[in-house]
Structures are given as structure tokens and as C-alpha cells.
Amino acid sequence: MAWPFRRKREMPEGLWKVCSGCDKYVYKQQIEEALNCCPECGEHFPLSGYPRIDVTADPDSFDEIASDVISKDVLGFVDGKGPYAKKLKKTRAKSRASDACVVGRARIDGVATILGALDFSFMGGSMGYAVGEKVAIALETALAEELPCVIFSASGGARMHEGALSLMQMAKTSAAVHRFKERGRWPFISVLTHPTTGGVTASFSALGDITLAEPKALIGFAGPRVIENTIRQELPEGFQRSEFLMEKGYIDRIVPRNEMRETLSKLFTLLLPIS
Amino acid sequence: MARSKPGSGLPFEKPIAEALERLAKLRAKHEDGKLDLSEEIAAAELDAQRVTREVFDSLTAIDRVKLARHPDRPLVADYVKAMAEDVVELHGDRGCADDPAILTALCRIGTHRVMVIGHRKGADVKEKMVCRFGMPNPEGYRKAMLKMRLAERFGLPIICLVDTPGAYPGIGAEERGQAWAIAENIQNMTGLRVPVVVAVVGEGGSGGALGIGIGDRVLVMENAYYSVITPEGCAAILWKNADAESTAEAATQLKLTAEHLLRLGIVDEIVSEPLGGAHRDRAAAAGSLSAAICRALDELTRVPTDVLLEHRYQKFRSIGRHLMETTTASVPGV
Numbered sequence: 001m002a003w004p005f006r007r008k009r010e011m012p013e014g015l016w017k018v019c020s021g022c023d024k025y026v027y028k029q030q031i032e033e034a035l036n037c038c039p040e041c042g043e044h045f046p047l048s049g050y051p052r053i054d055v056t057a058d059p060d061s062f063d064e065i066a067s068d069v070i071s072k073d074v075l076g077f078v079d080g081k082g083p084y085a086k087k088l089k090k091t092r093a094k095s096r097a098s099d100a101c102v103v104g105r106a107r108i109d110g111v112a113t114i115l116g117a118l119d120f121s122f123m124g125g126s127m128g129y130a131v132g133e134k135v136a137i138a139l140e141t142a143l144a145e146e147l148p149c150v151i152f153s154a155s156g157g158a159r160m161h162e163g164a165l166s167l168m169q170m171a172k173t174s175a176a177v178h179r180f181k182e183r184g185r186w187p188f189i190s191v192l193t194h195p196t197t198g199g200v201t202a203s204f205s206a207l208g209d210i211t212l213a214e215p216k217a218l219i220g221f222a223g224p225r226v227i228e229n230t231i232r233q234e235l236p237e238g239f240q241r242s243e244f245l246m247e248k249g250y251i252d253r254i255v256p257r258n259e260m261r262e263t264l265s266k267l268f269t270l271l272l273p274i275s
Numbered sequence: 276m277a278r279s280k281p282g283s284g285l286p287f288e289k290p291i292a293e294a295l296e297r298l299a300k301l302r303a304k305h306e307d308g309k310l311d312l313s314e315e316i317a318a319a320e321l322d323a324q325r326v327t328r329e330v331f332d333s334l335t336a337i338d339r340v341k342l343a344r345h346p347d348r349p350l351v352a353d354y355v356k357a358m359a360e361d362v363v364e365l366h367g368d369r370g371c372a373d374d375p376a377i378l379t380a381l382c383r384i385g386t387h388r389v390m391v392i393g394h395r396k397g398a399d400v401k402e403k404m405v406c407r408f409g410m411p412n413p414e415g416y417r418k419a420m421l422k423m424r425l426a427e428r429f430g431l432p433i434i435c436l437v438d439t440p441g442a443y444p445g446i447g448a449e450e451r452g453q454a455w456a457i458a459e460n461i462q463n464m465t466g467l468r469v470p471v472v473v474a475v476v477g478e479g480g481s482g483g484a485l486g487i488g489i490g491d492r493v494l495v496m497e498n499a500y501y502s503v504i505t506p507e508g509c510a511a512i513l514w515k516n517a518d519a520e521s522t523a524e525a526a527t528q529l530k531l532t533a534e535h536l537l538r539l540g541i542v543d544e545i546v547s548e549p550l551g552g553a554h555r556d557r558a559a560a561a562g563s564l565s566a567a568i569c570r571a572l573d574e575l576t577r578v579p580t581d582v583l584l585e586h587r588y589q590k591f592r593s594i595g596r597h598l599m600e601t602t603t604a605s606v607p608g609v
Contacts, residue, residue, distance in 0.1 A: 074539075074598040075530045079513035080521070129599045136592065158481075158503045160513060163529045164541045165598070167503040170485055171591040174461040179588060182466065199503070202442075202482045206458035221454035221482070222444030226508075230444045240449055250452050 019043055035257045044214050044257055046194065048095075049102035049119035052152050056261060057106035057115055064104035066137045071099055071130040077161040084161035087123070095122050099130035100155070103138040108150070109265035111272070114142040116151040118200070125155030127200050128162040132169025135204055136176040143184045148268060152191045153205040156223075157198020170203035177207040187271045189264065192219050192242070192251070206250075210267060212260075213242035213251045285341050291330055291551055294323040327551045336526035339533075340506055342498040343477045347554035349561065351378055351393035351436045354476060357561030358568070359384050359391065365422055371451070374415030376406040376443070377487075379422040384434065385569040387576070390426035392419045392487050393436030396477075409478075410443035413456035416486045420460050423467060432470040432572055435487040440505060442483030457486040464489035465587060470575035472568055474546065475499045476553075479531075491578075491587050492571040493541070495533045496564065497548040501541060502531040540594055544571075 016025050021043025030039040035055045037044050047055065053062050073085035081087070092098060100123055103116035116138045118125045125131075135151065142149035158166040180188055190208025192201075194217035202221050213219060220240040228235060238244050245251045255263045284292050298319040305312040334342075342348070355362060359382035366373040378395040381388075394411065397403035411419075426433050442453055464471060464487075473490035479501030495501060502509075506526035507517045514521035536542045546567045553560035575583065 070599075072599050074595070075528065077528050079525075079528065080515060081513075129595050133599075160504050160509050160529070162503075162595075163539070164479075164501050164503055164531065164536060165539060165595045167481060167485060167501075168541060168591065168594040170458075170482060171461055171465075171489055172594065174458060175465040175489075175588055175591050178462045178465045199482055201454035202457040202486075203461060204458070206452075206455045207462050219454075220449050221442065221457070222449065226444045227446065227449070231446065235446065239446070248450050248452065250455055 020045075037257055042215070042256065044194065044216065046120055046154065047117075048121040049097050049100075049117045052117035052119075052193075053102060053104070053106065053115060055257065056117075056150075056152070056264075057108060058110065061107035062104050062115070063106070064102060065141060066103055066134050067098060069099070069130050069133045069137070071128040071159070071162065073161070074165065075161070075163050077163070079161070087161075091123055095119070097122055099134070100125045100127070101131040101134045103134045103151075105141075105145075105147075108268070109261055111265065111268045112147055113268070114138050114145075114147050114149045116149070118152065118154045120154040120156075120195070123159065124157075125153075125200070126157060126159035126166070127155060127169050127173075127203075128159035128166045129169065131155075131159075132166075132172045135169075135173045139173075139176040139180045139188065139204075142186060142188075143180050146184065146186060148186045148189065148272065149180065150189045150191065150264060151204065152193055153196040153200055154193045155196055155198070155200035155205075157200055167199065170199045173204035174207060177204050181209065185273050187267065189267065191255075191260070193217050195219070197221065197223050209271075211250070211252050212255045212263065213245065213253075214260075215242055215254055215256055217242045219245050219251075284347075285338075285345065287330060287334070287338055287341075288551075291323070291327050294319070294326040298323050324550065327555075331551065335523065336500075336529070336532055337506060337523040339498055340478075340500050340526050340531070342552050343500050345552065345554050348477060348498075349553050349557045350396050350398065351438050351476060352395055352398065353557065354436060354561050354564060355380060355382065355391055355393065357558065358565040359389075365425075366418075368414045368418035368421055370414060370417055372412070372414040374412050374418055375402075376409055376411040376439075377415035377419050379418060381431075384565060385572075387432060387569065387572045389432050389434050389572075390422055391434045391436065392422060394439040394483075394487070396438060407443050409439045410441060410483060411439065411486070412443050412445070412448050413451040413453045416442075416453075416456035416460050419487050420463055423464065423471075427467050427469050430469060432472065432576060433467065433490075434568055435471065435473045435490060437473060437475040437479050437484045437488055437501075438477035438499075439480045439483045440478050441480035442486060457482050460486045461489055465591065466584065468580050468584070470572060470578070470583060471587075472571045472575070474564060474568065475501050475542070476564065480505060489587070489591065491575050491583060491590070492543050494544050494546050494564075494567055494571070495536055495542040496546045496553065496560070497533050498552050499533060500526075500531040501536055502529050504529070506531075540597065 022041035396409035397406040471490035509525040510521035549556035
């Protein structure tokens with residue numbers, strides 16, 4: 001026997017989803033229309049690389065570059081679950097992307113820009129050779145073509161499977177930011193999204209001329225569990241979230257996803273050289 | 276010679292300690308003057324060398340990590356004391372604090388006037404606590420950058436001595452922008468208009484090391500390591516288990532030893548240590564490091580600044596490229 005209220009909850013599979021922010025059932029179509037945010041409470045759900053480009057760039061304006069840059073298992077790294085080479089292959093087959101970052105030329109509200117996005121769904125958005133190389137190429141291309149550069153970060157940090165080579169991507173990307181700022185007059189806008197931690201936060205992501213963040217994103221150097229294990233106490237509510245970091249002075253502005261394009265466009269008009 | 280107190284060595288050092296003890300006993304007897312034991316002593320010396328070489332020929336990656344953390348291993352402060360003259364330590368980040376986990380000092384090494392920047396782990400328990408075992412807070416990285424700017428203004432080369440398990444993971448460190456402090460240092464070091472020589476003398480722990488780790492020449496001591504994450508951290512994440520076995524395996528997989536780092540192109544040169552490790556002969560270790568630093572400085576100080584900066588950019592820009600763009604899946608011998 002079915003309870004009357006139970007019937008109300010028998011939703012057709014796949015059309016609805018429970019929001020992780022407000023626990024309400026929401027239409028997937030409405031989520032999509034709200035740029036993958038909850039239409040009820042505004043919770044920002046994650047976006048992988050290409051979907052991030054889709055909601056940020058003008059329609060059909062994106063032209064991917066450096067798509068042939070990939071990481072290889074140069075160390076022959078084998079962990080508890082098997083070889084990294086195998087994991088890379090499997091992840092690539094599952095994903096539309098070749099690694100955890102996609103970069104290219106795009107227009108945002110008509111303004112030509114270099115746009116990049118890290119993809120947390122690809123091995124936690126971890127930065128190995130491919131991600132570091134693509135970020136560096138994005139900045140170098142922007143410099144050469146006299147364009148602004150916008151990069152959305154979402155990453156657990158460096159990719160351990162590439163050893164110290166992945167650590168050196170922090171050096172490579174930071175050097176590229178340095179050169180971009182030193183030699184050009186175009187802005188590098190870094191957008192931090194949930195979550196951005198470790199070696200990605202501690203390199204190019206922290207080096208934007210302007211640093212924006214999506215609401216409630218976890219942003220930090222050490223992960224919350226590492227800190228808890230070190231200091232052996234619970235972390236305060238809201239610790240390492242966008243709002244906390246803005247209060248501490250590390251973020252210029254928190255921008256909800258539905259205002260991102262407009263904000264970027266305004267920043268371009270205010271910062272780009274007047275021709 | 277050996278500063279090791281009995282029992283303070285590592286388990287794999289036991290045969291070495293035993294051979295050295297035999298040698299010490301013979302010497303003591305000989306010095307009593309009743310017996311001439313010179314022949315026995317010579318034989319025992321050779322034996323100690325043989326035993327040490329045997330142990331060191333079969334060291335695993337995790338053994339090297341343990342050597343890098345050896346309780347008797349010389350620390351940055353020891354190297355500065357042994358290598359440098361006219362040492363004037365400078366303090367403070369002019370922002371909020373003086374982080375003792377970063378040591379900054381003006382000094383002379385050989386004929387060169389330099390700024391030394393290094394991680395300080397602390398000599399005794401009290402100092403170790405104050406220095407958080409060599410894990411800097413953001414103000415430590417900012418202090419380092421401030422002193423590097425000072426060196427740049429006066430045209431002094433910068434020597435960075437790296438020995439840290441990593442940057443400190445704490446609430447205060449996050450509140451004061453640990454990620455930003457490290458990122459700013461990495462970025463700004465790529466543009467310093469003076470030669471920078473980096474030497475990993477003990478632990479090269481991830482971003483905490485890299486925060487003072489960008490240079491024209493990167494040296495690594497024979498028994499130091501440099502890694503994206505500690506073997507323990509890596510084991511906990513990828514093996515879901517930080518026991519001794521997984522940690523040892525993680526250390527192997529991370530390819531973090533000096534030899535691997537050289538083959539991967541992460542470092543430019545290995546600084547050899549005395550047989551048995553730097554702690555067996557501290558003066559020799561410091562001499563070896565000092566010579567390598569001076570050699571690098573002799574070369575780098577002759578390079579015009581613009582060329583130096585372009586080389587530095589290309590060095591870090593191209594790390595790993597030759598490996599990733601080859602057709603073979605992995606590098607022979609790595």
C-alpha cells in the first residue's frame with residue numbers, strides 16, 4: 001500500500017535532482033537553465049571544462065587551442081589501484097577532454113579573450129604536465145595576441161602521479177603569469193570555483209590581476225582534513241570558503257555564476273587599453 | 276667523526292654503527308699505549324668503509340627520505356655556520372611577524388657576498404616547536420621575498436637552502452594566505468634580477484620548498500629528496516593507508532631521490548655527501564655544498580641579467596617537455 005504523500009515523491013527518473021544545498025527536489029532542466037545552479041537556493045553545482053566554457057563564452061565563439069597537449073606516465077607510476085597510464089586512458093575514454101584543462105580563444109560579450117577552465121571531474125582537476133602546459137600556453141598566446149586571459153580553476157592540487165614534474169608546473173605557470181604581467185597591458189583574471197586547493201591555488205590561480213570566486217567555493221592551500229589532522233581540532237564553520245577568503249582580503253569579488261559574464265565584460269571595458 | 280650517539284641512528288645504519296664502534300674501541304686501546312694496534316686499526320677503518328659502502332649501495336627510496344630527515348643531519352643553520360662568514364641574520368616581514376621557520380642572512384660564501392634564505396627546522400626541541408619543524412607560515416615566505424628584494428637592490432646573489440616537510444597547514448596560515456604567499460614568491464623569484472642558486476639540503480617538501488625554490492641553478496644533496504607530496508601523504512591518499520609498507524612504496528613510485536631528480540631534469544646537479552651521509556662528516560658535507568654553490572656563482576655572476584632571466588624562464592618553462600614529447604611511454608632508467 002502506498003502512502004498518499006509517497007506518491008507525490010515518485011518522480012520520473014532523471015528529470016529531477018535533490019539539491020545538495022537546500023534538499024529540495026528541483027527540475028534538472030531548471031538547473032541547466034540556471035547555469036547548473038539550484039533555482040531554489042542558488043547552490044552552485046560543479047561544471048567540468050567544456051560546460052564551463054559554454055556558460056561563459058559567447059555562443060559558438062570558442063576555438064580550442066593546445067588540444068593535443070597530453071600528460072604521459074613518464075614515471076611508470078603504479079599506486080594501490082594500478083598504473084597511472086591505465087587510469088589516464090580510462091579517464092580520457094570517460095571524459096570528453098584529453099586532460100583536466102581546456103583552453104582556447106573565445107569571445108565574452110563580444111570581447112576577444114583567451115579562456116581556460118580546469119575540470120574537477122578529470123582526476124580531481126589535478127595539475128600535471130598537461131594542465132601546466134595548457135595554462136602556460138594560454139597565457140603566452142594571450143600575450144602574443146594582445147588579449148586578456150581568463151582562467152577558471154577547480155582542482156585538488158598537483159597530480160601526485162607525475163611526481164616532482166607536477167610540482168614544477170607551479171613554477172611553470174607562475175613564471176608564465178609573471179611574464180604576462182611584465183610584458184603586456186592586458187589583464188589576467190583568475191576565477192576560483194569549488195574546490196580550488198593545493199598547488200593550483202599556490203600558483204597561477206592566486207596570481208590574477210583580478211581574483212574572482214564563485215559563492216561558497218572551498219579555496220585554500222592545505223585541504224581541511226590535513227589541517228584537522230595537524231592541529232587536532234575541528235575547523236570553524238565557513239573556513240576556507242569564498243566568503244571567508246574575501247573577508248581575509250584574498251579575493252576581489254564573489255560573483256554568482258549568472259553574473260559572471262556581465263562582470264567579466266565590465267572588467268574588460270574598464271581595464272583593456274582604449275584603442 | 277661520527278656525531279651519532281648510540282641508538283640515535285637509523286635501523287639500516289646499525290652495521291655501520293657497529294663497525295665504527297669496533298674501530299673506536301681499537302683506537303682507545305691503542306691510545307692507552309700498551310699495544311701497537313695500527314695494523315688492526317687500518318683494517319677496521321677499511322672494514323667500516325666497506326660496510327658503509329655496502330649499506331649505501333642498497334638504499335631504497337624511503338631510506339633516502341629517512342636520511343634526509345636523520346636526527347643528526349646538518350640543518351640549514353649548520354650549513355650557514357660552516358660555509359659563511361660575516362653572517363648577519365635579518366628578521367621580519369614588515370607585515371605582521373618574524374617567522375623563525377625561515378632564516379634570512381647577509382653573509383659571505385667564498386669570495387661572494389650573498390643573501391642566504393633557508394628553512395629552519397630548529398636544533399633542539401624548543402626551537403623545533405617554535406619553527407614548527409621547518410614548516411613556514413605565510414609571513415615566512417613574505418619575509419623571504421622581502422630579503423630577496425633587498426639582495427636584488429644591492430646586486431647580491433641569492434642562495435636558497437631548502438629543508439622543509441612542507442608549508443605549515445594551520446588555521447592561521449590559511450587565514451593569512453599561505454597559497455598567496457607561496458604563489459607570489461614563485462612568481463617574483465622568476466623575475467629577480469640577480470643570480471639565484473637553490474640547494475635542497477634535506478627535505479624538499481612540495482610547495483613549501485618551491486616557495487623559495489626558483490633559481491638559475493638547482494642543486495640537490497645526495498641524500499636529500501624533493502617531492503610533490505610527502506611519501507606519507509601520498510600513501511594516505513593513493514594507497515588509503517599510511518603504514519610503513521605503503522609509505523615505502525609511495526616513496527619509490529614518486530621518484531624523489533637525487534638521482535631520479537637529475538634524470539628527470541628537476542635538478543641540475545647532485546652535491547655529493549661524505550660516505551655514510553652528511554651527518555658522518557659535517558665539515559666535508561658543508562665543504563662540498565660550499566664548493567658547488569661557489570662554482571655556480573662564478574658562472575652565473577658573469578651572465579648578463581637579461582640572458583639570466585630568459586634562461587631562468589626557459590628552464591622552468593621547459594621542465595618535463597623532453598619526457599612528455601618523446602614517443603616512448605616511460606623513460607629508461609627512471
